[in-house]
Amino acid sequence: MVKIDQIVLPDFPLLLAPMEDVSDPPFRVVCKENGADLVYTEFISSEGLVKDTEKCRRRLTIFGEERPVGVQIFGGDEDKLAMAARIVDMTQPDLLDINFGCPIKGIVNRGAGSGVLKNIDLMVRLTEACVKATHLPVTVKTRLGWDEDSKNIEVVAERLQDVGIKALAIHGRTRCQLYKGQANWDLIGKVKNNPRIKIPIFGNGDIDSPEKALAYKNRYGIDGIMIGRAAIGYPWIFREVRHYINTGELLPGPNxxxxxxxxxxxxxxxxxxxxxxxxxxxxxxxxxxxxxxxxxxxxxxxxxxxxxxxxxxxxxxxxxxxxYDGFEFENKPIELVNYHENCAL
Incomplete structure (x- = not known):
């Protein structure tokens, strides 16, 4: 089993990534029905929570059948992020996640999401403010670094663990890559195999088949994987990955x-x-x-x-x-959609 503080997950848990305009409560329920072990809300603005906007309040909705579920927030101001953490605490999700990975220009220009990757000291202060403000276990989702010259995730992981996070999800690209090119899992593996790291490390990026999920599990030794784009339109990816890991057999696609x-x-x-x-x-x-x-x-x-x-x-x-009675769908590779062209911010 894998533990995030007191949350007990199965061996090698499968996580649904938080995705703007995708991972709302109805979609999360469908993914849970099809094998996701842990799901996350769409990211929520800390400033919006503090201002009590309707959009942000609505995103705190959790259906009982989703649990365990994490609420993800973002922001670049310590006080507001801490206040947002206290607000989330009152809604009683299972954990609080901080988004340090969103690469979209509008978020980055506000000094939030992956924009914080330019200032690791600020990232640590923001994280510590959240940890101190809530009784919930705090986790983080981030990227390898800002660009090719600043892949500092190994240092970041140690420093965030030191201020109290209970798990870390790493997307294998820099901010400047956005979702282009191939995700680099080598650094994710190095973080996991660092003897100083005691918290669960989850890998994210380009998991689009059961075969790849098992290969990356074995190659990098990570505690679990977070699946995002491959689940859009295909929530069955979770059950297919789980079955393949457990049996070595590929399930047929959904009828x-x-x-x-x-x-x-x-x-x-x-x-x-x-x-x-x-x-x-x-x-x-x-x-x-x-x-x-x-x-x-x-x-x-x-x-x-x-x-x-x-x-x-x-x-x-x-x-x-x-x-279409009797129609059989063709088993084709899962298409990784160009996420931010399909999701309105």
């Missing part, structure tokens, strides 16, 4: 009935969380992604994205089940 069931579950949770109108609107992109690969699907797609009543959507989904 049509499983895909429709995922649509229905996420739709019902989306409506529960957002209300009927906004819940249905938010689900349109997900439903068509789950059902991608069905031939001559244009008419059904049009009906799915134009329906405005829950029952109508369920009826269309049931019709799809009948119309």
């Amino acid at each position: 049509l009935a499983e895909r429709v069931a995922a649509c229905k579950l996420q739709l019902s949770k989306s409506i529960e969380w957002r209300g009927a109108q906004m819940g249905i609107f938010a689900m349109r992109k997900h439903m068509t992604t789950y059902l991608k690969g069905l031939p001559e699907f244009q008419e059904f797609r049009k009906r799915l994205v134009s329906a405005v009543v829950h029952e109508e959507i369920e009826q269309v989904l049931d019709e799809i089940l009948l119309a």
Whole structure:
């Protein structure tokens, strides 16, 4: 087993990465249903929490079936980040995570996310302020460094552990790489194998198959992996990775009935969380992604994205089940979407 403070996870846990405009409560529930061991909220602005904005309050929502779940916050001001940590504490998630990895210009220019990688002393102070402000275990997600000349993750890991974090997730790119090129896991492995490091180290970046997950587990010795882009439109990646690690056998991909069931579950949770109108609107992109690969699907797609009543959507989904009875999806490599082109900030 792997422990994050008092949180007990299975051996080699599989984590759903926090992703803006993706990892909302409905999607997190679907990923948990399909084998994710720990999930995280979309990142939440510390300034927004302090100002009590509706958007930030809404992002603190947690469904019971998601647990264990971490709330992720970001910010570049020690006092506001500490205040935000205290606010999160009151909502009683399982842990608090700090985002030091988001590479988007708007976040970086505010001195937050991976912008903090330019000032490691500030990163340490921000982290320590959160640790002191909350009773929750504090974890961090970050990158290797700002650019090729400042890959300082080995020093960062030691210093953050020293001020009290309970786990560290590392994305194998620098900020300047964004999501381009291949993730470098060698430094992640060095952090994990540093004898001074006692906390769990989770690797993140380019995990898009069960085979790669097992290979990286064996090669780098990490405690678990965090999966992000490969789960978008394909939450079954978690169960496939777990099964392959346990048995060495590849599971077949989800059939049509499983895909429709995922649509229905996420739709019902989306409506529960957002209300009927906004819940249905938010689900349109997900439903068509789950059902991608069905031939001559244009008419059904049009009906799915134009329906405005829950029952109508369920009826269309049931019709799809009948119309494509016996259809077998082609097992193709999971496509790593260009995340920030698909997610509005």
